[in-house]
Amino acid sequence: MKKLLALASLALILALSALGGAVSSAQVSRHAAGKIGGPLNMIAWEGYADPSFVRPFEAQTGCHINVTYAGSSDEMFAKFRAGGGTAYDLVSASGDASLRFIHSGAVQPVNVSKIPNWKNLAPQLKSPPHNTVNGKHYGVSFMWGPDVLIYNTHVFHKAPTSWSVIYSHAYKGRITIPDNPIQIADVAVYLHYKHPYNLSNAQLARIKNVLMAQRPLIRTYWTSAGEFDQLFKNGEVVAGAGWPLMTVQLKQAHVPVADTVPREGATGWADTWMLSSHSSHVACAYAWMNYALSPQVQKKVVAVTDYSPANLKTARLLPASEAKALHITDTHYFDTLKFWQTPPNYTQWQLIWNEIKG
Amino acid sequence: MATYEGALPRAVTARRAVARQVRAHRRLALALVLGPPLIWMAGFYLGPLVYLLLESLWQIQNYNVVQVWTLANYTQIFSEPVWLDVLRRTVVMASLVTLSAIVLALPLAYFLVRYTRRWRHLLYLAVLIPLWSSYLVRVFAWKTILGRDGLLNTFLIGIHVVHQPISALLYSNTAVYITLLQIWLPYMVIPVYAAIERIPPSLYEASSDLGARGWRTILHVVWPLAFPGILAGSIFVFSLSMGDFITPLLMGNGTQFIGNVIADQFGIAYNYPFGAALAILPLIVLTVFLAIARRFGVLEAL
Numbered sequence: 001m002k003k004l005l006a007l008a009s010l011a012l013i014l015a016l017s018a019l020g021g022a023v024s025s026a027q028v029s030r031h032a033a034g035k036i037g038g039p040l041n042m043i044a045w046e047g048y049a050d051p052s053f054v055r056p057f058e059a060q061t062g063c064h065i066n067v068t069y070a071g072s073s074d075e076m077f078a079k080f081r082a083g084g085g086t087a088y089d090l091v092s093a094s095g096d097a098s099l100r101f102i103h104s105g106a107v108q109p110v111n112v113s114k115i116p117n118w119k120n121l122a123p124q125l126k127s128p129p130h131n132t133v134n135g136k137h138y139g140v141s142f143m144w145g146p147d148v149l150i151y152n153t154h155v156f157h158k159a160p161t162s163w164s165v166i167y168s169h170a171y172k173g174r175i176t177i178p179d180n181p182i183q184i185a186d187v188a189v190y191l192h193y194k195h196p197y198n199l200s201n202a203q204l205a206r207i208k209n210v211l212m213a214q215r216p217l218i219r220t221y222w223t224s225a226g227e228f229d230q231l232f233k234n235g236e237v238v239a240g241a242g243w244p245l246m247t248v249q250l251k252q253a254h255v256p257v258a259d260t261v262p263r264e265g266a267t268g269w270a271d272t273w274m275l276s277s278h279s280s281h282v283a284c285a286y287a288w289m290n291y292a293l294s295p296q297v298q299k300k301v302v303a304v305t306d307y308s309p310a311n312l313k314t315a316r317l318l319p320a321s322e323a324k325a326l327h328i329t330d331t332h333y334f335d336t337l338k339f340w341q342t343p344p345n346y347t348q349w350q351l352i353w354n355e356i357k358g
Numbered sequence: 359m360a361t362y363e364g365a366l367p368r369a370v371t372a373r374r375a376v377a378r379q380v381r382a383h384r385r386l387a388l389a390l391v392l393g394p395p396l397i398w399m400a401g402f403y404l405g406p407l408v409y410l411l412l413e414s415l416w417q418i419q420n421y422n423v424v425q426v427w428t429l430a431n432y433t434q435i436f437s438e439p440v441w442l443d444v445l446r447r448t449v450v451m452a453s454l455v456t457l458s459a460i461v462l463a464l465p466l467a468y469f470l471v472r473y474t475r476r477w478r479h480l481l482y483l484a485v486l487i488p489l490w491s492s493y494l495v496r497v498f499a500w501k502t503i504l505g506r507d508g509l510l511n512t513f514l515i516g517i518h519v520v521h522q523p524i525s526a527l528l529y530s531n532t533a534v535y536i537t538l539l540q541i542w543l544p545y546m547v548i549p550v551y552a553a554i555e556r557i558p559p560s561l562y563e564a565s566s567d568l569g570a571r572g573w574r575t576i577l578h579v580v581w582p583l584a585f586p587g588i589l590a591g592s593i594f595v596f597s598l599s600m601g602d603f604i605t606p607l608l609m610g611n612g613t614q615f616i617g618n619v620i621a622d623q624f625g626i627a628y629n630y631p632f633g634a635a636l637a638i639l640p641l642i643v644l645t646v647f648l649a650i651a652r653r654f655g656v657l658e659a660l
Contacts, residue, residue, distance in 0.1 A: 078628040081421075104421035173525050179612065220529040221612040235507050236529070350627060355440045358447075358613045 035062030040284040042090040043068050043080055045271065046225040047245045047305040048142075053297050060291075063284035071224035072180040073097035073340065080276070081106055089279040090288065092142060094269040095130035096182060096340035102131075102138045107274040109136040114286055117293035117311060124334060125310045130341065131272040139274035140289050143298075145307040146266040146337055147186060148259040150228075150247055152238040159260040163190040165239050167210065172217045176231050176240035179221035181353035182340055185267050186241060187211060189338055192264065197343045204352060211356045221357065225249070232257060244306035268337030270310075302326065407641075414634035423630050431635035441619065445639050448616040451531070452599035455538045459546040459595045460588055462539075467551040468580065472562075485547050493541065497608050500537045504528040504609075533609040541605070542598050546591035553587025554580065589651050596647060600640050616640050 040063045042049065049067035058064055068088070070076040073096045080091050085106050093101055101107045112118045118126065118140050125141035132138065151160060155171075166175050167190070177183055187207045188196035199207070219237050222228040228246050231237045232255050247259045273289050275282065291297055298309035299317045308326040315323040327333040343349055380387045417428045435441045466485070470478055488496060503509045504527040511523035526532055557580065565575040603617030614622075616639060623633025 072626065074626045074628070077421075078624070078626050081628060082625075100421050218611065219525075220610070223607070234505050236505065351438060351440070354614070354619070355438075358440075358443070 035060075036283045036287060037062040038281050038284055039064050039066055040090065040281050040288060041066045041068075041088045042092070042288075043070055043076055043088050044090075044092040045069070045094075045245075046071075047307075048092050048271075048301070050300070050304045052304065053292075053300040057288065057291050057297075061284065061287045063281070063287060065288075069224065071222075071227075072178065073182065074180070075223075077101065084278070085276060086278045089276050089281045089285050091274050091276070092271045093131075093139070093274050094271050094340050095128070096269070096342045098130045098139065098272050098274065099133075099342055101274055102133055106277060107138050108277045108279075109138055110140065110275055110286075110289070112137050112140065115140055115290045115293065117290050117295075120295075120313045121293070121310045122312050122329070122331075122334075124331060125270065128270065130270065130339075131274070139272035140293060141310040142271045142273050142292055143301060143305065143307040143309055144268065144270035144334075144339075145244055145305075146261050146268045147241055148244055148247070148266065149262055150232075150240050150242045150250075150257055150259045152232065153256040153258050155238040159258065160239070161263050163262045163264050166241060167214050167217070169217065171239055173219055174236070174238040175214075175217050176219050176222050176228065176237045177214075178241060179223045179357070181346070181349040182267070183241070184211070184349050184352065185338065185340070185343075189267055190264050196267065196338045197341045199343070199345075204348065208352050208356065211352075215356060215358075229253070245304070248304065248306045266337060267340060269340045410634045410637055413631055414638055416631045418629055418631060421628070428631075431632045434632065435635060435639070441636065441639075444614050444619050445616050445643070447613070448600055448640070449643060451535065451538070451615065452596050454535060455542065455599045456546075456592050456595045458535075458539050459543050460550075460592065462543060463546040463550045463591065464584070464588070467547055467554050467584075468576075470551060471554045471557075482551065485544055488540075489544050493604070496541055497537055497605055500533070500540070500609065501528065504533055504536070528609065529611040531610065531613060534606050534613075534615075537605050537609050538599050538602060542595045545594040545598065546588075549587040549590040549594070550584060551587075553584045553590075557583050585654070589654055593648065593651055597644050600644065 042065065044067055046069050049065060054065050054067075068079065070079055073094050076091060076093060077097050077100055080088050080101070081104070091101070091107070093107075121141055125144070127135075127137065128141065131141065149160060149163060149166065151165070156165075163186075165171060166177065177186075184199070184204070184207055185196040187210050188199060188203065191203075191207065191210070193199065193203055219231065222231065222240070222242075225243065225246055228240065228242050229249050231240070232246075232250050233253060242259070244259060247257055250257045273292060275285050275289075279285055292301070293311055295309075295311050295313040295317050298311045298314040301307065302309055302314065302318065302322075306326075308328055312329060315328040318326070318328075323329075413423070414431055415427050415429070416423060416425050417430060418424070419426070470481055474481060501508070505511070506523040506525055506528070508528070510527060511520075514520045515523065561579055561583075562575060565571075565579050570578065601617050603615065603621045606613065606615045606618055616636065620633050620636045623629045623636060627633075
């Protein structure tokens with residue numbers, strides 16, 4: 001009996017090592033075909049790793065993408081830094097998180113000469129202050145867009161013209177806004193403050209009162225695009241502050257919604273692909289950055305998210321009406337959005353947000 | 359191969375030799391048995407707790423955790439009222455859930471022990487079956503039941519009890535309470551059932567022989583004997599409800615409990631030292647609770 005057991009385990013060990021040998025030889029032959037191979041770990045906003053453009057990249061380069069989604073810039077920053085900052089290679093950081101990544105040493109400069117598609121980016125997105133410090137590029141701009149008012153078209157027969165609908169008792173308990181202290185800037189825009197990210201204590205106090213008054217009207221604060229979709233799909237909310245991505249996803253699910261930028265204006269965000277200082281998959285990361293900036297892929301991302309692409313050449317691949325609606329080449333529209341940035345007194349914003357949530 | 363008669367004394371001799379060694383090196387044997395679990399506890403439980411305490415005394419500089427000693431995290435907890443409000447709200451919710459669990463578990467356990475015989479194990483299993491499904495599955499099930507278009511509202515509108523869906527059933531503290539109660543109830547039923555099952559049936563007979571029946575028996579015989587079980591179940595339910603952050607996140611309207619603010623400090627705000635300081639708070643509450651339980655002799659009964 002003992003001899004049989006010993007023979008069986010010896011056979012198993014030999015079989016496993018043969019299998020391992022076969023696998024490693026397959027990897028060797030894949031390398032020989034010119035692909036890069038290996039994993040590429042990223043933290044991204046929802047919609048930025050859709051299979052429609054990830055699968056061709058994986059087939060082309062052999063890099064296998066593992067994506068984790070985050071619902072806010074704070075969450076993205078915390079998740080990226082967790083565990084010593086070695087878990088992820090790439091992050092799609094918005095302008096309010098990018099400088100935090102740079103100043104904390106979490107990301108490394110990228111060599112834009114290795115990314116040919118960078119040359120065709122919109123001029124204001126090539127070296128914006130939120131990802132270029134002292135002339136060094138700490139990433140490449142990818143997509144940008146506004147924070148929009150999404151509403152149920154059966155309840156609102158015409159597009160609302162003002163953000164006041166989400167502060168209105170008429171829709172009590174049917175409203176949702178992001179669980180994100182940066183929403184304070186949205187209230188500042190609603191109140192026509194000129195510098196939404198540079199607020200005095202008096203302005204913050206007034207904003208806090210507005211948010212406190214809004215508190216009983218909120219069904220719940222959403223933390224991810226998926227949760228936002230569920231709230232609309234289940235009929236729990238009829239209006240909310242969200243991103244154009246959710247309008248696309250809800251329309252695909254046959255929920256009657258539309259989005260709009262009301263007359264007070266809107267905050268916005270511009271996302272940058274940044275490379276971790278501790279990344280061990282730099283080749284795959286550069287391949288992804290160039291791939292994601294190419295017009296064909298930007299067009300696919302537009303189809304998934306309805307965000308505005310950074311690469312100007314994408315405008316030629318889209319129908320003229322869509323290119324116009326996305327304001328791809330419209331720098332005037334770009335300048336009207338109050339893009340996310342990290343306020344100097346952000347810890348105060350976080351405290352106010354905690355006090356409002358309760 | 360030796361004969362059967364020869365093999366038996368050899369096995370016995372070997373066992374006696376081992377027993378002699380253990381007796382001679384009693385301390386070594388004890389160390390070998392207790393060692394691995396103690397090392398595991400020290401490394402994976404006590405170690406991190408000590409590290410948590412240390413981390414609460416450090417701070418964030420330039421978006422990095424630096425090991426510079428400070429009491430600022432604790433002064434922040436006491437100078438900004440929102441944190442103690444959150445703690446108070448959590449203790450109230452956990453207490454409500456625990457008391458409700460006792461009220462629900464006692465009659466259930468008593469009924470199972472005293473009035474069922476054939477179906478007892480099947481019914482007891484029915485109480486435990488929810489534990490076989492994942493926690494998240496149960497919370498999402500409550501979401502589909504309590505929503506505006508959910509099972510309960512559709513039913514109530516269907517039988518014309520209400521004409522509009524009751525929106526307070528979901529995304530509210532009520533929803534959090536209902537969900538927590540249902541999820542942690544089995545952890546109350548198990549010790550209470552075990553305690554009541556241990557009561558010898560002869561005590562009930564003796565009690566009625568002496569003239570007390572029904573409520574007086576329950577009050578004077580069942581309750582004191584089941585009390586250690588009730589308190590043990592309370593420890594489980596109270597500590598589980600205190601730390602829960604997923605149910606308030608999914609079922610609440612943004613109102614924070616202590617678990618949420620701690621999780622946010624680590625997962626969103628990237629302020630590990632402050633999160634560690636906040637984590638000490640429920641630790642203190644639970645230590646006080648356990649000290650009270652110890653006075654009632656519960657820990658021996660466990």
